[in-house]
Amino acid sequence: MLFNTPQFFWFFAIFFVLYNFVFSNHKKQVWLLLASSLIFYGAWNYAFIPLLVFSALSDYVIAGCVERNMHDPVKKKRWLMLSIFINLSVLGIFKYSNFVLQSTQDFVGLFGIDAHISTLSIILPVGISFYTFQSMSYTIDVYRGDMKAHRGFLTFLSALSFFPQLVAGPILRAKHILPQLDNLPIPTIANIRNGLMLIMLGLVKKTMADMMAGPASAAFDSNIPISSLDAWTGALAFTAQIYGDFSGYTDIAIGIALLIGFHIPKNFNLPYFSSSPVDFWRRWHISLSSWLRDYLYISVGGNRNGNRTRNVFITMLLGGLWHGAAWTFVVWGAWHGLIISITHWLTYSALGRWVDTHNNWLVRALKVLVTFYLVVIGWVFFRATGFDNAWTMLAQMHIPSGIEASAGSTIILGLVVAGLIFMHLIDWLNIRFGPALEQRSWLMWPILVIGFSLFLVVGDPGHDFIYFQF
Amino acid sequence: MTLSTSSSDMRINHSDPNDPRRVKERRKIALWTILFGGSALLAGLLVVIFAVSQLREAFPNPFSLQRIETSANALDSALRLPPDSDDTVVYVFGSSLIEFGFSPEIFDQRLSSKGIHTRSYNFGYGNADPIIHERFARRFEQIYKDTTGTVDLVIFEFSPFQATTTRAVQTGQLNHAAHAILGDWRDFIEVAKTDHEEAIALFNTRYIRNGVPAEAVTNLLATPLRNMQRIQSEANDNDAEPMGDMGWDLYHMLMSEWPQAHPPGGWYVENRGGLPPSASPKAMALAAEVMAKMQHPSRMEASRQQRLACCDMEDLNIDPAMLQHFIGAIKHAQKVAKRVDLLLMPRNQDIIHLSALGKANLKDALATIQHETGVNLVDLSIEPYFSVTDFFDADHLTLFKGRQKLSELLADVYAENGDVVK
Structure with missing residues (x-):
């Protein structure tokens, strides 16, 4: 169900x-x-x-x-x-x-x-x-x-x-x-409003995610070579899909629990705005990353005895394997282990110190972009049907294949990026203006109507949530 | 009713879950939830019903649903057309092979030249499997049950590849939409006995979404991308000369010449369900050029491969349940039409080569259909009169040449048999 x-x-x-x-x-x-x-x-x-x-x-x-x-x-x-x-x-x-x-x-x-x-x-x-x-x-x-x-x-x-x-x-x-x-516990009216808002946001995000599934599949499942632009479109579409799908599910879960008075901690916090891979794991699937930290990372030694890199790797490898019984998930975990370890190393390097002292908006934006790029690379392994598929996608994304993208490809890429931004934007708006909205509760009803309408027009009931398979 | 925005009412003992005041407070909040959330959801639902109906009006055929919907509606309008009392009324049911391959005007004219007066209608539509045919035929029965005998002859085209086991497992969004459009709540209750999720989805598509399945909307992004990939693939294939936008040019030219064929993709009353039989010399020349390009061996082979993958077109392993649905469709038609014949359309024999197994499976299927329904078979499948130049892909006849040949040949067969009677 x-x-x-x-x-x-x-x-x-x-x-x-x-x-x-x-x-x-x-x-x-x-x-x-x-x-x-x-x-x-x-x-x-x-x-x-x-x-x-x-x-x-x-x-x-x-x-x-x-x-x-x-x-x-x-x-x-x-x-x-x-x-x-x-x-x-x-x-x-x-x-x-x-x-x-x-x-x-x-x-x-x-x-x-x-x-x-x-x-x-x-x-x-x-x-x-x-x-x-x-x-x-x-x-x-x-x-x-x-x-x-x-x-x-x-x-x-x-x-x-x-x-x-x-x-x-x-x-x-x-x-x-x-x-x-x-x-x-008995829910409060504020809980109910928040709950309904989260359910609506979750349904909208899930709908957006389902729309992203098409372009992602068109790239990953293509049996012919595709242009770099289409490969990037596919990778970004999956990046948007998995966020909308999983965080949408979580929002609905939290919202439903709130309707009956239960509080479930949040699981996502604008993860694609992360400024480093370490920061990403503080914002992505928070309940899993904190579980892995508390029950695995610390149990294998944590930061002690100078084995942090090894322990990060073990944690992330097993974290990857937790997602699915396939080597691509293991590689996805290893990739995150690698980029987290490099981040740790860079933090104490001369470059890290320089970044710390020049932490203006440009540097922060650059950090977000680099982190996002690294995360997208990881998603390619996560989505790929096998290593061949992953390498092909990565090669098509980075090495010009000589296949020209049509003007329409740019439009699709634009729509995918817009979808990705939209999903984060509604989350950001909810975080930024959610409390203020409680003071203007009359605004909530029309927002809910618009959101539910959007879901009912475009949403496809019955599309599985990706994380159900895990 | 005033409500607190927190449940910190001091009179309530929050450490005792069975405090009666908590129960009252809980009920109050729950009632508010139902009113607030329920009204928002209901309003959203009304917005959806309105929005989808507007969408369908603005874009009548955005998801290839127009033909099947208008064909079903046309059953009723065809009944109301004033038929010449001396004419034999012929309905031709079938797949897109009929939709694009049969011209009522040409068929009637040909028979008329032989002294047989008919008024025929084309009720072919794409994306049709036997289940959809059965639904369609049952609707035909429901509409015509009070005027039994209005239709003298139903020619029911059987596309064996639509009834294969391979095809049976491919129930895409268009199948779903077709089921939703042709069915009603009684059908959905039947479906619910075996698949309640599908039944609810059908109910939603039919009554809330005006026949537009959600998947069709969510796939909007992928479709142009896949089309682009196809075009890119074609551009990379040096073997076939690229078609570019020729197909679209032809489409726009024909649409400008055929005002009666608007909105595109529907059932056209003026041509009794078929496409207009002819066009200007310029359009005919362009059509010939387009068809010639589509007949390039590499494109034909690609089309064949697609049919093999989707429908097991050469081995024809027939799904017994699908076959029974088709038999059911014929039986529905037999209840209201004076006679029902079975038609096998010409096969593109240069491209589609039935295996020995395929021939045997087809023979068995036809024998079963005839045994259970007693219909006559009009078998044009291995007619040497047709060659690859009469088809624009692995199985569809070309818009003008192929369609004309089929319509005339079918008329000749019936004229020769002499059994088209009022």
Whole structure:
């Protein structure tokens, strides 16, 4: 069930009425929330509900065991290891087993051995990467003493399966969502206005993203050589598509949660205005980057012992692999590891010091442009169907192929760039003028009408969100 | 009703989720949400309905939907045309092969010269698979059920490649739009039994979006880009002489000569659904030039490859469900027409070479259709009268020469059989 479909509208409408008008008791409301979340998840495939419940149950039980053994570092560590083992096994089996088998076959093939390893018929459960990370972080938080183990499996399962963010994040921390489920906060009018505004913005961004999918596909999936201009158009279109698609989903998720009084932290903060790759990861998929920082980067050593570069690489490689079971994602992660490491190195170099002392608007604009360029290069690997496809695109983008672009290509490029700017502009306007708009709430209604109209005219209900596959 | 903008009402115990005052506050806020958000959504919906209808009026055929929609509407208008009581009314149903390849005027004139008076109509439309044909034919049945016998003969063209398994899995936006345009809420409820998402999408397209699928709008950016890639590809192909804008020149010239064919891409009453049979010598010369360029071997081969990829055109592995839909279409037509014949259009035999499997599959499919419906077959598929110069691509007849030959030949076949009777 996708947010941008009529099915979800009716699902949420029924839930909303039941939640607010029929179920007045706290426990019943939590039950309703859980049942609705499972129906929402089951709409993709009911067979995977037990897996979700298993993930929740294992971490619920293990976190309890960790807490009971807080006095015994060895035992509590063993319980933690068990949790990590279970979660990574679930991920490994359902997400990476075929990738490992295929890679093994390809590797031995390099030595001339024709190993016919059959891949497994495994369907990837929607949102598995999100909820296993969420579940795992709960046990780690309890282990670290950052929170108490929760008493009440129903609430814990409701937290893990909370439908607004179940399938594509943001990745919620247990310490953030569990207290809200214990209290079931009442939204304020301001929450409702913000929620509706975010839903509308998310739908508009998703619509824009779907429009970008065509030019991106036309370039990436072209079976004939294309001009440099068209290659850039395709790469920029995907850059816009993935931002509109993912941040649009996140906006809708946050907005829906706000309508029922829940607060989900923001996941994006104008990422293409980043002034460095490090800054980019503070603004892009914030819930994942902070998760990787807190639970992986710090766990492997962080900035300590002079191994920062190695640790950044490990974190980003695994971050890349988290996105998908393909080597192109690994390379995408490695690329970001590389540019982050170079940024760290440059920061302390003579150039970095010079930039610090000449930090005027021109230098800042240049930094934003360079960062954007590096991010676009990364997206080529992310979008490509394979290395050949990625190299072809990169070559076409950078080496003149002799194929002339028509005048129309420039127009399409202009539209793609306009779309990219538009998506950031509406986000910027929301950040800049959102609070002021609350003081002029009469303006909100027409803005919502315009936004919903735009979505309903142009929007294509049923286009999958890209991050669902992760 | 005054509402606080925060739920920090001091009387409410926020640490007790079951405090009755919280329940009341929650309901108040929820009601406000429904009124505020619901009214915005409803207003947005009204804006959409208005905007899409304006769009369709301003650009009648932006998404190639005009023909199928106007053809369906024309079923009704054709009924209201005053037919000569002595004329035999002939409806020709089929795909774009019929739309561009059959001229009612030429067919009628040819038969008239042999003493047989007919009034024929072209109801061919592109992007048609057997499911759409079935919908169309059912609409035909619904409209004509009270005047059964008005139509003396339906010639139902069967494009076997539209019924292949390969074609069956390709349900693009135009198929969706066609289903939405030809169906109504009862059809969508039927669809909902197996695919509720598609049913809701059909409902939206039909009743909210005026037949324009959203995907058609969101694809607006990609279409010109792909067209440009095609032109670039052609420019890089030294084998074929580039066509440039010749096709558009011809299109504009014909449109200026055929005021009755406006808006483009529709069903034209004056020509009973077909394109006008002729044009000025200048336009005819340009058409011949364009067609000659389109008949270049590399372009024909590209067209063949495209048909092989989309429709398994040479092996013709027929999808049993699709075949049943086509049979259903014939049965609908049989309920209101005096007679229904099955037509196989001429095949571009220099380009499309049916494999042994393809021939066998076609033979089986035709046998099944005839067995289940009892229709006569008019098979022009291997007619030696047609050569590659009569086609502008792998399967469509040329606008003038090919169309004239087919219309005349079909008339000759019926005249020879002597079974076009009132």
